[in-house]
Amino acid sequence: MKNVILKQATIIDSESSFHNQKMDISIENGIITSIEKSAKNTQNFEEILLNNLHVSQGWFDSSVSFGEPGFEDRETIANGLYVAAKSGFTDVALQPNTYPILDNQSAISFVKNKANGFATNLHPIGALTKNSDGEDLAELFDMKNAGAIAFGDYNKSIENANIQKIALQYVQDFEGLVISFCQDKSLKGNGVVNEGVVSTQLGLKGIPAMAEEIDLIRNLSILEYTGGKMHIPTLSTAKSVQIIAAAKKKGLNVTCSVSVHHLTLNEKVLEGFDSRYKVAPPLQTESNRLALIKGITDGTIDMITSDHNPIDIEHKKLEFDLAKNGTIGLETAFGMLQNVLSTEIIVDKLVNGKTIFGLEKNSIKVGNKAILTMFNPNQTLTVTKENILSKSKNSAFLGQTLKGIVYGIYNNGKVEL
Structure with missing residues (x-):
């Protein structure tokens, strides 16, 4: 289980009392343990600080x-x-x-x-x-x-x-x-x-x-x-x-x-x-x-x-x-x-x-399991074959400009960035 603090993350979650607020989110053993303006890292968690970080369910x-x-x-x-x-x-x-x-x-x-x-x-x-x-x-x-x-x-x-x-x-x-x-x-x-x-x-x-x-x-x-x-x-x-x-x-x-x-x-x-x-x-x-x-x-x-x-x-x-x-x-x-x-x-x-589809859905609040997506809605990127990670490259969006990029996820106690 990866213990982390997501620093200065704008929370996009209409079910959360922190919706549209920029907060530090502490995650321990896959559970959100605190959401605060500035978290003290007393247990030496890994800190994730990304440009214009936004977090949602x-x-x-x-x-x-x-x-x-x-x-x-x-x-x-x-x-x-x-x-x-x-x-x-x-x-x-x-x-x-x-x-x-x-x-x-x-x-x-x-x-x-x-x-x-x-x-x-x-x-x-x-x-x-x-x-x-x-x-x-x-x-x-x-x-x-x-x-x-x-x-x-x-x-x-x-x-x-x-x-x-x-x-x-x-x-x-x-x-x-x-x-x-x-x-x-x-x-x-x-x-x-x-x-x-x-x-x-x-x-x-x-x-x-x-x-x-x-x-x-x-x-x-x-x-x-x-x-x-x-x-x-x-x-x-x-x-x-x-x-x-x-x-x-x-x-x-x-x-x-x-x-x-x-x-x-x-x-x-x-x-x-x-x-x-x-x-x-x-x-x-x-x-x-x-x-x-x-x-x-x-x-x-x-x-x-x-x-x-x-x-x-x-x-x-x-x-x-x-x-x-x-x-x-x-x-x-x-x-x-x-x-x-x-x-x-x-x-x-x-x-x-x-x-x-009957799957687990957790809002961003203390005590809930951390099932999170991390993204930046403002950065742009042009789609090229070189930046496609899929084995197949049959993308209808080659040459298109993306408005917003995704950093990755926190789920199952793992960070994928």
């Missing part, structure tokens, strides 16, 4: 892919957790899109064991269906017992409405959370970008916005019938935000997230046919991007994810049609978000998702 990312097992060339669990810590995330939810798919108890146990001893906690998401093929439910209860925090097939909608219905009914016995990616397969067809003016100009096959919206309406109708808890990941259209708002007003137990790239980029970046911008769901129009920001600020959208998805160069640096979907995003999440949202809103949306 530890951040949570509800959607990361690491590759291991099966795709270690894209990212290993060890390097992925190191990157997450350096990016400010004390907790990450690991998607099941490995090889083999995380669809059983032993697979969940494997990744949990691999993640032992790191500053960042890894929480596996179990596949909803066997091999994520949408046909038969996976071993949901067994995976829950092994440590899975939710169930979903990454970037795949469940075509069979009855499977969706049975899953929502089944998980209620143990308060499970079903993640439902929304994109009607028949409407998507062979589309690779948003259907509209840009897709027509580029001669690329489009995916209509209603592919997401129709599937979302269907899934919420099933939720209304069955009850249970549903999380909708990576919303991308204005109408989807309206549909979620209406569902919440009805009293449905639904939450949703939006990705950093959908909040900060629009489909105009596709004009160079750069496959780094090929993501699922596709980047949208500027009016949809602005609607997502409004959905964040008015509280309709519950949380923000990096949707970090490392892809090896052999599958990414291809013709746009053939390239795999996905961008890395952990390292650039905070700095990109600061270009479009306030620091307090960003922190709020990166922390509050813990409650939705």
